[in-house]
Amino acid sequence: MSLITEDPEHSPRDCSRFRSSSPGKHRHRRRRAALIAVSSTVASLVSLALILWLTLRPSGPRFSLLAATATVAGNATTVVVVVDAALSAHNPNAHATALYDQLQASASYGGVALGAGAPLPPLEQPDQGDAVLSALLTSGAGGRLPGGGGGRALLRMRVEGRLRWKVAAWVSARHGLTVDCVAAMVPSSAGQLQQQGSSSSPSSQCATHVL
Structure with a gap:
């Protein structure tokens, strides 16, 4: 025989109510734990990337014109310029x-x-390394001889491409690269329709831009 009392602390409890609410609490705790784990991982990755960037922060490469030779040849109607x-x-x-x-x-x-x-x-250049790029450029056939005061002529050269940085196994996104060089060419010989000029690094300047 059971004794039913009006005392809430001693009266039978509705256990079904507690059983139905328990799974909901567990799901809420799991979602909260997963959210905390994801937030911690993202914060760690952002912090690591910031530390790597502040520590390494790659500087743009430096270019210079080592040497250049321009040859102009042709006849009365056709002039061709070749730059090496x-x-x-x-x-x-x-x-x-x-x-x-x-x-x-x-x-x-x-x-x-x-x-x-x-x-x-393509070129892979190790840290603190140097590399040489060679280019042979030719003009279309035309009828105008390159001008220049005192037999001199100005050479303007541009190199465009893409640049990436590699640190261990990590490779950055591609960045636009533009190199502009200017050099005064001093002819070694001159004629009415033939002349040859040459230049070396002391008389040239190069500007490098990384986007």
């Missing part, structure tokens, strides 16, 4: 490898535009 140039690229970073691709060179000599030559091959 060599550029030096220096990677100043101690912990990042420079990866170049889609490199394309173009130039103008004495106001005569030179058509873009064949694309330059």
Whole structure:
């Protein structure tokens, strides 16, 4: 025989109510734990990326024009300009490898535009390393001899491409790369329709832009 009392503390309890609410509480706790874990992981990754960027922060490469030779030849109606140039690229970073691709060179000599030559091959440059890029550029056949005061002519050369940074197994996104070089060419010989000019790094300047 059971004794029913009006005392709430001693009266039988509705256990079904507690059983039905218990799974809901467990699901809420699991969702909360998962949210905390995901937030902690994201915060850790962001902090790691920020630390790596502040520690490494790759600097842009430095380019210089090592040497260039321009040859102008033709007859009374056709003039062709050929420029053979060599550029030096220096990677100043101690912990990042420079990866170049889609490199394309173009130039103008004495106001005569030179058509873009064949694309330059991809290049992987180790940290604090140097590399040499060679380009052979030719103008279309025309009837104008490149001008220049005192037999001199100005060479403007541009290299465009893509640059990525590699640190261990991590590789950055591609960045636009533009290199502009200007050099004063001093002819070694001159004629009415033939002349040859040459230049080396002391008389040239290059500006490098990384986007």
